[in-house]
Amino acid sequence: MYGCSWDEETGDVDGFDEHGYDGEDFLSLDLKNLRYITSMPQAFITQVNWNNNKALLEQKKQYRTQICIDWLKKYLQYGKSTVERKVSPQVSLLQKSPSSPVMCHATGFYPKEVTISWQKNKQDHDEDVDLGKLITNEDGTFQVMSTLSVEPEEWKKNVYECVVEHKSRTIRSILTEDKIRTNYDSTTSLPIGIIVGVVAAVLLLIVTGVAGYKVYQKKKGFKPVNASDDGSNSSAHSDPKV
Structure with missing residues (x-):
């Protein structure tokens, strides 16, 4: 050698x-x-x-x-x-629904060496954190994700930060509702009370309609007896005078 x-x-x-x-x-x-x-x-x-x-x-x-x-x-x-190539990561905070865990997603960075951590009120926070696998993108850059599994009430009353440390730079993202990207659309989701009320109203209309139809059918099939018919019938059955 x-x-x-x-x-x-x-x-x-x-x-x-x-x-x-x-x-x-x-x-x-x-x-x-x-x-x-x-x-x-x-x-x-x-x-x-x-x-x-x-x-x-x-x-x-x-x-x-x-x-x-x-x-x-x-x-x-x-x-x-x-x-010597250095490409800074793009960092996003993602959430599927308001009650789902929050994901800190870093992508598009090069080289692959990167550290993702969470801080709570400026202190390192390792609990309820799951670091995903490093994935290679099609363009040769990399991506990785870290998931924070805490209740929304918890991170709303404290200051949680996702810290991404890369050779190019360090990015800090404070966890707030306005910074979270999600596919969840609150305008298309109705409260359960409204849904139950609508279903009950529809069922009530169906029951009322069926009952009304039956009453209508009964009235349509009833025929009253004429007075002339009663007279003819009574004379036909009366005894003859002597």
């Missing part, structure tokens, strides 16, 4: 050339003293031969202090836009 290192701030360079055998260190290059060193007796012959080859040692030094460093700088420059 061989390679090099470069300190961008100080400009110091270093290199290494290490050899192993049967899972153990065999020979390694001491670049400062330009010689190979070993602690294994089996490597003594190879050590002497390599140390006597001055041209080989100079070649090793030149590669690790010049050629390798030049390539290292080029690779760092090529990958600088990715290595």
Whole structure:
């Protein structure tokens, strides 16, 4: 195994050339003293031969202090836009319904290292908190969610904050009703009392309608007896006069 290192701030360079055998260190290059060193007796012959080859040692030094460093700088420059890329997270407070847990959602950040925590009245709050898994977005950024499971009455009478710490910046979101994003629409939800009242009224109308229809049917089927019919019938059954 061989390679090099470069300190961008100080400009110091270093290199290494290490050899192993049967899972153990065999020979390694001491670049400062330009010689190979070993602690294994089996490597003594190879050590002497390599140390006597001055041209080989100079070649090793030149590669690790010049050629390798030049390539290292080029690779760092090529990958600088990715290595040093910083994208701030977008933080939202989400809730499914007024009684549901509150979720602190951070998304679109890069790199992936991020910390999400909750504070209650400026003090760290770890109870009733569930941290979700880190998810990769399609554009290569990341998202994660932390859920706070406390009753609305609790966070309304205290100051709860979601704190998102990222390499780009730190974002603090105070939990208030006006900052919560939700799909819940209060205008489409009726109180249970109104719903029960409407159902009862509909049932009452149905019962009244059925009763009225039956009364109407009875009246329609009743036929009164005519007076003439009564007279004819009585004369027909009266005894003849003698």
